[in-house]
Amino acid sequence: MVPAPGPRTGARPRRRAGGRGRGRLADGHAAVLQERPCWGSLEDDALFALFRKTEPKVQEIAPGHDPLGDLGPRGQCRIQGLDDDRVQWQVEFAVHQLDGLRGQDDGRWPNEFLSPAMVPLGGGLNGMVSENRAWVALPPSCLGRPGEFDGPTVVDASVGNKDVELGGERGERDRTALARAVVRVANGTLRQLGCKDSLADPGKLPPVSRTTPTQMDALCGIKGLKAPDAERESLRRTRVTSGQGGPVRTCDLTHSGRPWSTSVRFMTVEDPQLAKIFSMAAMTGGPRIKGTKGYGTLTPSRAVYERTCRTGRAVFLVEQRQSDRGYTLPRELLPAYAESEAGRLGCGPVEMKMPAGS
Numbered sequence: 001m002v003p004a005p006g007p008r009t010g011a012r013p014r015r016r017a018g019g020r021g022r023g024r025l026a027d028g029h030a031a032v033l034q035e036r037p038c039w040g041s042l043e044d045d046a047l048f049a050l051f052r053k054t055e056p057k058v059q060e061i062a063p064g065h066d067p068l069g070d071l072g073p074r075g076q077c078r079i080q081g082l083d084d085d086r087v088q089w090q091v092e093f094a095v096h097q098l099d100g101l102r103g104q105d106d107g108r109w110p111n112e113f114l115s116p117a118m119v120p121l122g123g124g125l126n127g128m129v130s131e132n133r134a135w136v137a138l139p140p141s142c143l144g145r146p147g148e149f150d151g152p153t154v155v156d157a158s159v160g161n162k163d164v165e166l167g168g169e170r171g172e173r174d175r176t177a178l179a180r181a182v183v184r185v186a187n188g189t190l191r192q193l194g195c196k197d198s199l200a201d202p203g204k205l206p207p208v209s210r211t212t213p214t215q216m217d218a219l220c221g222i223k224g225l226k227a228p229d230a231e232r233e234s235l236r237r238t239r240v241t242s243g244q245g246g247p248v249r250t251c252d253l254t255h256s257g258r259p260w261s262t263s264v265r266f267m268t269v270e271d272p273q274l275a276k277i278f279s280m281a282a283m284t285g286g287p288r289i290k291g292t293k294g295y296g297t298l299t300p301s302r303a304v305y306e307r308t309c310r311t312g313r314a315v316f317l318v319e320q321r322q323s324d325r326g327y328t329l330p331r332e333l334l335p336a337y338a339e340s341e342a343g344r345l346g347c348g349p350v351e352m353k354m355p356a357g358s
Contacts, residue, residue, distance in 0.1 A: 038077035038093055039063070041188025042181060047079075049177035054081030054088050063095040063189050072097030072143060072153045073193055077185065091159045091178075093185045098151030103280035105151060110277070112162050114267065115259065116239040120246030121179055122203025126152070126271060128246060129205065131166060131174045132159040134182040140273070142195035151277040155186040163259040167208070175205060206243030211254070214238045219333070220251035220266050222340045227253075228332060230325050234263040247271035249341075264329055265319045268341045272312025282306040282315065287355035289334075293347075296334075298355055303330035305338050309347035316341055331357070 036042055037058040047056060056079050063075025074096050081089035098105045113135050118128035127136030135156035140146055143153055157178055165171060179202040187198050214235050219225040227235050235253040251266040252259070269275040281304045285297035294307025302319045316338040318330045335352055342348040 037079055038185045039075070039188050039192045041077075041185040042079075043184070046177070046181050046184055049173075050079070050081075050089075050091060050181055054083050056080070057082055063192050071099060072150075073189070075189065075192075089159075091157055091181070093155060093157050093182070095153070095155050095189050097153040098274070098277045100149035100151045100276035100279040101147075103285075105277045106281050110267070112158070113156060114248050114250055114269075115162070116209055116241045116250045116252050117162075117165065117259070118241065118250075119206045119208065120243045121183070122205065122243070122245075123200050125183065125199060125202060126247055126274075127154075127182070128248070129175055129179040129182070129202070130162075130208070131171045131178070132164065133157065133162055134178045136182050136186045136199065137273070138186060138190060139195075139197045139199070142190055142193065142197045146273060146276075149276055149279050150273075152271075152273045155182055155189055157182045157185070165208075171208070175208070179205060209239055209242035211237045211239045214253060219253065220337075222337065225333065225336050225340060228329070231263075231323070231329060234323065247274050262321050263323065264333075265317070265321065266333075266337055267315075267317040267319070268345075269315040269317070270309075270311070270345065272314070275306065275313045275315040278304055278306065278315045278317065287357070289352050289354055291350065291352040294350065294352070296352070298331060298334075298357075300327035301330065303334040305334060305350075305352060307338075307342065307347065307350065309342065309345045314342075314345060314347065 037047065037056065038060060039062045058079050060077040061075050063073045065073050077093040079091050080087045098109065113133055117130040118133065121127040121129055121136060125136055135154045137152035137154050183199050183202055190197055214237060216227045216232055219227055220238060220240055234255050237254045237256060238251065240251045241249050247270055249268045252262045253264045254261045255263060269278065282296050285304055286299040287297060289296035289298055289305055291307065294305055296303065296305030305316045306313055318334045318337055320327050320329045331354055339348060339350045342350045
């Protein structure tokens with residue numbers, strides 16, 4: 001998550017802790033805060049769904065435009081769940097514009113918020129959620145026409161380690177609560193910025209995807225996308241984004257099925273504004289990939305290709321994160337991957353010429 005900057009005026013974040021006389025209610029629930037957290041966004045039901053039987057403590061910097069910056073509104077809200085003054089649970093909400101001009105958000109943010117553990121929020125919302133990460137884009141109609149390299153302004157939410165998934169009933173409950181909370185904080189942000197727009201509640205969330213044995217002759221379920229013989233041992237398990245109509249489709253190939261052991265990531269960014277966060281990588285990330293209707297770059301560990309599809313720009317990415325035999329898969333697999341995915345999006349065929357190299 002990209003942290004929001006501290007206020008330039010010297011003001012400190014507001015702190016609202018339990019305070020005198022707050023304790024616990026008779027049913028064991030935490031006492032209710034006198035003010036709604038995150039600039040008035042979270043009502044009691046949303047707060048309890050997140051924190052249940054802990055008492056919330058809030059620190060926040062209300063969203064606003066940085067007069068010395070050029071990246072849109074920023075804000076931050078951290079809520080900690082306390083039990084006997086010890087932190088048992090924490091969620092951080094951040095308001096920020098994703099950067100496409102400098103390439104600052106094409107690495108860590110996609111790794112956390114565009115993984116195959118995420119599912120689309122549904123309900124016409126541009127966003128995704130997992131048990132411990134969520135994000136939703138604010139409507140451009142509120143914030144003005146975005147520039148050529150401006151990614152969306154988002155509210156994102158982080159809870160603990162992104163790779164820890166409980167699953168089952170508890171995981172589903174956490175996922176639902178986080179989806180509702182990030183949308184409510186987004187609506188509170190819109191009000192704070194003076195916008196009349198508001199976002200609808202999330203739709204019914206698709207089931208979470210699970211890892212499955214890799215089809216070596218159809219990587220990520222794509223017929224004809226074959227794993228090289230030398231790399232098959234490191235690509236034994238596959239996990240693909242579930243749900244339809246989301247802003248991104250991500251496929252991770254791993255040795256063991258554990259997120260932190262991802263060997264290769266394939267990603268198709270279908271939302272045109274979200275695709276802008278890879279603009280610099282596609283233009284200046286390395287030796288040029290030439291195409292008749294697109295362009296991209298190639299490095300040993302990542303290949304990025306951008307082209308225009310029916311709904312605007314789309315990005316196709318192959319990233320190799322670990323290997324015992326050298327980093328060759330981006331070069332080998334991007335052409336077939338982009339060709340298939342462009343066909344799925346209705347903007348094929350894709351013709352590209354990879355840069356010279358060994």
